[in-house]
């Protein structure tokens with residue numbers, strides 16, 4: 001149990017990546033605060049962790065609203081005594097090209113992906129400093145942070161901003177013994193997320209066809225699942241990573257390392 005006695009906040013706890021990371025941290029002994037703007041994603045994730053024998057609390061919170069974020073962190077502190085780990089996974093995916101993007105949609109995506117991560121990091125880090133906890137903060141990026149994806153202007157912009165947010169916050173917090181790292185997922189196998197939705201009492205989501213066969217385009221020939229991200233998050237959250245800060249850990253099946261013209265499946 002690598003996180004025994006630790007308290008973790010995870011934002012964006014849908015049955016997909018945030019939920020998978022929340023479950024993975026709980027499996028290693030962390031008490032987990034599941035945070036989402038959608039009430040069911042916060043409460044069903046927490047209930048699922050409790051059914052599996054863990055300790056969890058669901059809190060509904062819009063990460064772009066500073067008062068809500070402060071109240072969420074205060075509730076986590078009042079319930080579990082403090083916070084050791086923050087995983088910023090709340091995000092809005094998908095989008096439009098620079099030609100089509102309406103300003104209000106741009107503003108909302110930047111606010112959730114970038115400002116929400118800033119606000120949660122700010123208030124959790126303040127609590128860690130106050131309590132002298134040598135915490136670990138993880139920012140969920142994307143392979144779209146590293147490359148120019150067409151038709152996804154606000155997502156690519158916000159996610160690449162998060163890479164340097166993590167480095168700069170790491171420098172701000174290093175003197176307090178708080179580490180900040182990013183974790184880069186990529187296109188994700190949906191099987192685990194769909195199974196988790198069913199475990200949470202939801203109907204099995206329909207598999208949507210992707211325009212490209214992503215699994216054939218990554219060097220491993222297989223897309224990662226949320227549990228693979230969870231293993232990496234446990235590592236970054238744990239004392240095993242005590243000398244790692246300002247780093248980006250890519251769990252991307254080799255996608256970013258790939259020589260661009262190489263087609264691994266051919």
Ligand SMILES: NC(=O)c1ccc[n+]([C@@H]2O[C@H](COP(=O)([O-])OP(=O)(O)OC[C@H]3O[C@@H](n4cnc5c(N)ncnc54)[C@H](O)[C@@H]3O)[C@@H](O)[C@H]2O)c1
Nearest residue numbers: 012014016017036037062063089090091142185186187188
């Ligand atoms: N799915 C992928 O293939 C993929 C790939 C790379 C990176 N990521 C990143 O992983 C993270 C999780 O993605 P996912 O696929 O699980 O997406 P998802 O849409 O299933 O989950 C995102 C969650 O964030 C929540 N959220 C949105 N706005 C919020 C707000 N204002 N306050 C609080 N919560 C809010 C949503 O309600 C949702 O539960 C995101 O940051 C995403 O960018 C996903």
